[in-house]
Amino acid sequence: MIAVESASVRYAGHTALAEVGLTVGEGEFVALVGHNGSGKTTLLRLLAGLEEPTSGRVAVAGRPATALAVRAERGYAPAEPPLYDYLTVREQLVLAARLYGAPVREALAALAGTALEDRPDALVRELSLGMRKQLGMRKQLGLLVATVHRPRLLLLDEPTNGLDSGAAGALRAAAADWRDQGRTVLLCTHDLGWADELVSRLVVLDHGAVRHDLRLDGETATAALHRLDPTGTLLTTADSPTHPASTEPATP
Numbered sequence: 015m016i017a018v019e020s021a022s023v024r025y026a027g028h029t030a031l032a033e034v035g036l037t038v039g040e041g042e043f044v045a046l047v048g049h050n051g052s053g054k055t056t057l058l059r060l061l062a063g064l065e066e067p068t069s070g071r072v073a074v075a076g077r078p079a080t081a082l083a084v085r086a087e088r089g090y091a092p093a094e095p096p097l098y099d100y101l102t103v104r105e106q107l108v109l110a111a112r113l114y115g116a117p118v119r120e121a122l123a124a125l126a127g128t129a130l131e132d133r134p135d136a137l138v139r140e141l142s143l144g145m146r147k148q149l150g151m152r153k154q155l156g157l158l159v160a161t162v163h164r165p166r167l168l169l170l171d172e173p174t175n176g177l178d179s180g181a182a183g184a185l186r187a188a189a190a191d192w193r194d195q196g197r198t199v200l201l202c203t204h205d206l207g208w209a210d211e212l213v214s215r216l217v218v219l220d221h222g223a224v225r226h227d228l229r230l231d232g233e234t235a236t237a238a239l240h241r242l243d244p245t246g247t248l249l250t251t252a253d254s255p256t257h258p259a260s261t262e263p264a265t266p
């Protein structure tokens with residue numbers, strides 16, 4: 015589903031990603047972790063087709079990630095959902111469904127069980143008031159929009175940031191459904207706990223390079239990370255020296 019070959023991203027003298035290789039098969043649920051600035055969002059943006067690597071190749075579903083046809087296969091939920099403040103919740107979902115040629119009825123049915131269920135006519139800007147509950151609703155709407163076409167690949171960037179416990183529970187339930195349906199999920203997060211039971215593979219980025227890549231095989235993501243990095247250095251220290259990858263990449 016994902017094939018990243020020796021992909022580097024350089025910005026004016028700064029290397030955000032350094033020859034990253036990553037192959038992810040259909041149905042895997044991958045947690046991508048690493049310290050601030052380790053390159054997680056840059057990698058997701060490559061996979062979302064929003065950036066080209068400076069060198070190397072990035073493919074999704076057998077095509078270059080930037081190919082227009084890949085959009086039907088992939089849903090990308092960035093940390094800040096790209097929504098129209100002047101539309102209502104319902105209008106935002108209908109717009110996304112129509113753009114993707116997805117059934118509008120199903121798009122609206124996805125509101126059931128979420129905090130937005132009773133607020134289809136609220137303006138999106140009312141979900142941007144900065145209060146935790148509102149922020150959670152905005153993130154939930156962002157996820158519904160990103161998945162309205164039921165993509166085979168979901169790219170989630172910090173989906174729990176700003177969520178209250180109710181919204182985080184709804185996200186977990188949705189993510190468990192995606193996993194059970196055999197969708198592929200690449201989750202970039204600082205907060206592994208909520209997804210612990212769902213994650214099948216853990217990838218740790220360090221200074222733009224893949225430092226660890228392992229299949230969990232029953233171990234939780236949190237336990238595996240603690241075993242690899244008992245002092246938590248890989249998640250918190252952006253200034254430690256870059257180390258070579260210490261683990262062979264997992265085979266798909």
Ligand SMILES: Nc1ncnc2c1ncn2[C@@H]1O[C@H](COP(=O)(O)OP(=O)(O)OP(=O)(O)O)[C@@H](O)[C@H]1O
Pocket residue numbers: 025028029030048049050051052053054055056057
């Ligand atoms: N458009 C850009 N121009 C210049 N440098 C950038 C740009 N985007 C990202 N970077 C740099 O690339 C590096 C990787 O950034 P990235 O956002 O991918 O890291 P991250 O792991 O997602 O961090 P965080 O956990 O803080 O979101 C950082 O040093 C960042 O400052």
